[in-house]
Amino acid sequence: MPHSAARALTALALFTPTVLGATVPPELFSPLVPQKILATFQNLPNPTKYPQYTDQTVGAWQLFSPDTWTSGFFPATGYALNTRKSLCGATSSNGLDIADWLELSREASTALVPLEIKNNEGHDVGFLSFPFVEELAFHSADLTGNNTLRNIGTSHADTTIKNHIRPDGGTWHVIHYNTFTGAVTAKKTAQGFSDNSTWSRGEAWGIYGFANMWRLTGNTTYRDTSVRLANYFLGNIPSDGIVPWDFNAPTVPAPRPADSSASTIAANGLLLLSQLETAPDLKKQWSDAAIGLLANVTKLAWDPSWQSLLSNGTVNEPANNQLTGTVYGDYYFVRAGNELIQMGLASCNSSGSGSSGSSNGGSGSGAGGKSGALSLTTGYASEGLVV
Numbered sequence: 001m002p003h004s005a006a007r008a009l010t011a012l013a014l015f016t017p018t019v020l021g022a023t024v025p026p027e028l029f030s031p032l033v034p035q036k037i038l039a040t041f042q043n044l045p046n047p048t049k050y051p052q053y054t055d056q057t058v059g060a061w062q063l064f065s066p067d068t069w070t071s072g073f074f075p076a077t078g079y080a081l082n083t084r085k086s087l088c089g090a091t092s093s094n095g096l097d098i099a100d101w102l103e104l105s106r107e108a109s110t111a112l113v114p115l116e117i118k119n120n121e122g123h124d125v126g127f128l129s130f131p132f133v134e135e136l137a138f139h140s141a142d143l144t145g146n147n148t149l150r151n152i153g154t155s156h157a158d159t160t161i162k163n164h165i166r167p168d169g170g171t172w173h174v175i176h177y178n179t180f181t182g183a184v185t186a187k188k189t190a191q192g193f194s195d196n197s198t199w200s201r202g203e204a205w206g207i208y209g210f211a212n213m214w215r216l217t218g219n220t221t222y223r224d225t226s227v228r229l230a231n232y233f234l235g236n237i238p239s240d241g242i243v244p245w246d247f248n249a250p251t252v253p254a255p256r257p258a259d260s261s262a263s264t265i266a267a268n269g270l271l272l273l274s275q276l277e278t279a280p281d282l283k284k285q286w287s288d289a290a291i292g293l294l295a296n297v298t299k300l301a302w303d304p305s306w307q308s309l310l311s312n313g314t315v316n317e318p319a320n321n322q323l324t325g326t327v328y329g330d331y332y333f334v335r336a337g338n339e340l341i342q343m344g345l346a347s348c349n350s351s352g353s354g355s356s357g358s359s360n361g362g363s364g365s366g367a368g369g370k371s372g373a374l375s376l377t378t379g380y381a382s383e384g385l386v387v
């Protein structure tokens with residue numbers, strides 16, 4: 001009957017998958033990932049210093065003293081490989097069988113020191129939200145029953161929504177306040193192109209941080225905020241798919257430096273949104289976007305010859321520190337691989353399984369353990385917010 005034939009056609013059309021979706025890059029699960037990370041563990045000096053970024057030419061890690069805000073990321077990457085091992089097993093084909101990741105990470109964490117909250121800028125400055133600040137505050141409240149930090153975390157997030165986010169979903173990096181009245185006196189940048197440009201890593205921290213606040217509180221105001229930032233981020237990537245270090249930085253001279261870490265951090269934020277949404281189309285929308293970011297950043301920045309997993313990171317462009325590997329870019333690359341496996345969107349040693357994305361795996365709780373907590377603490381000092 002023509003009628004049922006038409007119905008069948010309609011059904012077919014509805015279920016034809018979109019051909020635009022990127023596939024999960026197999027490099028996420030390459031044995032080179034554990035090989036490089038093991039080599040970095042083995043090269044840590046005694047007394048311990050930690051990798052933060054590489055040089056610009058051969059991709060050799062530059063090491064920093066334990067009180068640097070980024071110190072926790074490298075041990076956290078080791079813990080993430082231990083998580084990978086629990087998800088995938090340790091085989092010679094996935095390369096995870098070459099080390100005891102838990103032991104290595106524990107050993108490398110012993111030199112980490114919890115940092116004081118530093119406020120070098122004076123009391124009237126607030127930085128764009130660093131997602132660890134809230135996460136740490138909430139974990140601390142759960143552990144101790146002391147809600148003081150939780151309340152600070154919530155009020156910080158609310159201040160960020162009020163003062164750091166522009167109507168178009170872009171963000172200001174630094175807000176100056178009048179100490180006495182609390183009034184906003186200026187909106188500036190620290191590492192971005194200009195005072196009212198949108199620094200891409202700040203935008204990425206915001207996507208991730210507000211998705212995390214939604215996870216922690218269940219308050220959909222935070223989901224809506226994360227989504228606004230995600231829409232800005234995705235909507236401002238140029239057609240070549242390269243996430244620039246600042247969305248408003250000039251395109252000449254070309255190439256405008258990328259920031260691979262902005263891509264991997266944003267990808268984790270989008271995966272968290274995908275996990276937390278319940279509607280299948282939204283779950284898929286966010287996981288597809290995350291996979292697209294990961295595919296594009298891998299194509300640009302995966303460099304087997306470098307000690308870091310990725311090149312094309314920008315630590316601080318105005319200080320001429322760009323086109324390096326970054327320890328946080330690599331950490332979020334490994335973590336994204338774990339999340340994709342937990343969500344059923346990738347298999348352990350190859351590219352995506354193409355599942356519909358309806359599962360809600362992935363705890364989103366990061367590296368865990370003592371070092372995880374310390375890495376959160378170290379997050380306070382530099383890019384983080386001063387309450």
Ligand SMILES: *[C@@H]1O[C@H](CO)[C@@H](O)[C@H](O)[C@H]1NC(C)=O
Nearest residue numbers: 140144145146147148149150
């Ligand atoms: C709760 O935590 C805050 C901030 O760390 C601290 O100042 C306060 O003394 C704590 N309160 C109790 C009852 O432990």
Ligand SMILES: *[C@@H]1O[C@H](CO)[C@@H](O)[C@H](O)[C@H]1NC(C)=O
Nearest residue numbers: 166186187194195196197248
């Ligand atoms: C940037 O901010 C300054 C000061 O608030 C304002 O005068 C200028 O129009 C802004 N530029 C853009 C492109 O928004």
Ligand SMILES: *[C@@H]1O[C@H](CO)[C@@H](O)[C@H](O)[C@H]1NC(C)=O
Nearest residue numbers: 154157158161219220221222
């Ligand atoms: C959700 O968060 C917003 C922003 O902080 C707040 O105004 C609102 O009251 C919260 N809603 C609930 C149900 O707690």
Ligand SMILES: *[C@@H]1O[C@H](CO)[C@@H](O)[C@H](O)[C@H]1NC(C)=O
Nearest residue numbers: 237239240241289292293296
């Ligand atoms: C990935 O890059 C392609 C261009 O190669 C672009 O069309 C696509 O929009 C990019 N995807 C994302 C999520 O940025």
Ligand SMILES: *[C@@H]1O[C@H](CO)[C@@H](O)[C@H](O)[C@H]1NC(C)=O
Nearest residue numbers: 242255256257258311312323
């Ligand atoms: C990416 O990194 C390579 C190696 O440092 C560099 O040659 C290239 O110009 C960079 N591209 C972008 C867009 O940053």
Ligand SMILES: *[C@@H]1O[C@H](CO)[C@@H](O)[C@H](O)[C@H]1NC(C)=O
Nearest residue numbers: 089091092093094348349350
């Ligand atoms: C993936 O893992 C399975 C089981 O460990 C193994 O049999 C297979 O060869 C691996 N595939 C690749 C491409 O490494």
